[in-house]
Amino acid sequence: MNTNFIVSLAAFISLSVSAMAGEAKTETLQKQAEAGDAEAQFQLGRLYFRGEGVAKNEARALEWISKSAEQGNTDAIASMGFIYSQGAGVPKDESKAVEWFRRGAEAGSATCKLNLGLLLRQGKTIQLSNDQSLRTSSSSEPATFSGARKAPCGVFSKR
Numbered sequence: 001m002n003t004n005f006i007v008s009l010a011a012f013i014s015l016s017v018s019a020m021a022g023e024a025k026t027e028t029l030q031k032q033a034e035a036g037d038a039e040a041q042f043q044l045g046r047l048y049f050r051g052e053g054v055a056k057n058e059a060r061a062l063e064w065i066s067k068s069a070e071q072g073n074t075d076a077i078a079s080m081g082f083i084y085s086q087g088a089g090v091p092k093d094e095s096k097a098v099e100w101f102r103r104g105a106e107a108g109s110a111t112c113k114l115n116l117g118l119l120l121r122q123g124k125t126i127q128l129s130n131d132q133s134l135r136t137s138s139s140s141e142p143a144t145f146s147g148a149r150k151a152p153c154g155v156f157s158k159r
Contacts, residue, residue, distance in 0.1 A: 026053045045064030
């Protein structure tokens, strides 16, 4: 047999199995998300945002991530902040981004604390003194704060 044919056949089978596993994962997440599982809602939203295993659909992504955030999932809350701060699938709205990051910061998310401080430090939307923005961004413990700088966040991170 032709070696190229065997390699091509093996690659096709591998991709097919991977696609079927991805479809099964998406179906499972869909069922869990519809049942109200906040983590599944967030993960399903990420898939829609990136178009992984499903057709890319930012409106559906925002719907699922928002549902998760409303239940208090801090990864989803941070993602909502990023979505609004970047205008990813929605009109850019730094005031809404600040609201989401503040909500996550109040829930203890180091990522949200960092990004809230950075957004306020820029001072484009909400005018604060340097002292206020620095207090916000450094209010978490140093170890947690340094971990937030290294950790990718929400829909933009690859897990």
